[in-house]
Amino acid sequence: MSAATAKKAPADKREAILDAGLALFVERGFHGTAVPELAAAAGVGAGTIYRYFPSKEAIVNELYRREKHRLTGRVLERFPVDAVAREQFRTLWHRMVEYAVAEPLGFAFLEFHNHRSYLDDDSRAIEARIRDFGLAFLTAAQRRGEVRPVDPMVLIGIVMGAFIGLVRHGDECGRPLDAAGWVTAEQCVWEAIRS
Numbered sequence: 566m567s568a569a570t571a572k573k574a575p576a577d578k579r580e581a582i583l584d585a586g587l588a589l590f591v592e593r594g595f596h597g598t599a600v601p602e603l604a605a606a607a608g609v610g611a612g613t614i615y616r617y618f619p620s621k622e623a624i625v626n627e628l629y630r631r632e633k634h635r636l637t638g639r640v641l642e643r644f645p646v647d648a649v650a651r652e653q654f655r656t657l658w659h660r661m662v663e664y665a666v667a668e669p670l671g672f673a674f675l676e677f678h679n680h681r682s683y684l685d686d687d688s689r690a691i692e693a694r695i696r697d698f699g700l701a702f703l704t705a706a707q708r709r710g711e712v713r714p715v716d717p718m719v720l721i722g723i724v725m726g727a728f729i730g731l732v733r734h735g736d737e738c739g740r741p742l743d744a745a746g747w748v749t750a751e752q753c754v755w756e757a758i759r760s
Contacts, residue, residue: 579617581607583631586624591673595625595683622683629680629688632671637695639664650706651755657702658728658751665732666741673736676729696721712758720758727754 585606589598600621604611618624640660645652665672684692703717712720731750735741742750 578607578609578613581609582614582617582624583628586628587632587670587674590625590628590678591670594678595621595680622685625680625683626685626688628674629684630691632668632675633688633691633695635668635671636661636664636675639667641698650702650709650711651759653702653706654755654758655751658724658754659747661728662747665728669736672732677733710760713760723757724754727757 582603585603585608586598589603589606598621600614601611603621603624604614607614614624618627640657642660645656648656680688699721700717703712703720706712707714707717727750731742
């Protein structure tokens with residue numbers, strides 16, 4: 566039997582289901598994706614889905630956690646904790662760019678959809694840890710006088726709104742930012758939040 570005709574190993578089936586879910590949820594949204602469509606896209610039977618996941622909600626939550634871990638792993642690896650806020654911000658921004666460019670489906674899934682209605686406690690906890698990191702970063706920078714003394718949630722909204730908007734706009738008009746564009750955008754957003 567050739568590799569092409571061999572049955573998928575259990576781990577491969579599980580990943581195939583997750584990868585198919587990612588593509589379909591980005592394209593159609595969670596509520597617009599039916600389990601039989603997901604199974605067909607994964608190349609497995611509909612019943613096979615339930616051997617790996619008890620529900621469609623379990624699939625979307627596993628995907629959410631997987632992509633959040635990929636994003637935070639990339640962003641926080643060797644993070645310059647002792648650097649000034651300007652350098653830390655530059656690092657965060659460009660690592661988010663790296664993730665968005667390397668994982669366009671993952672980024673679109675995380676940031677272009679409203680997940681509130683189906684996230685479980687574990688997924689919400691991951692989101693809370695990421696938000697807490699951002700709040701701690703900004704609060705420390707405010708104490709040092711490096712960023713504006715306004716509600717840190719406002720600053721997070723400014724940064725993430727600009728970043729997500731730039732990715733979405735580039736995607737929708739077929740003109741994603743190049744490296745120079747991302748450098749310029751980062752400088753502009755820093756100017757919006759710095760003291």
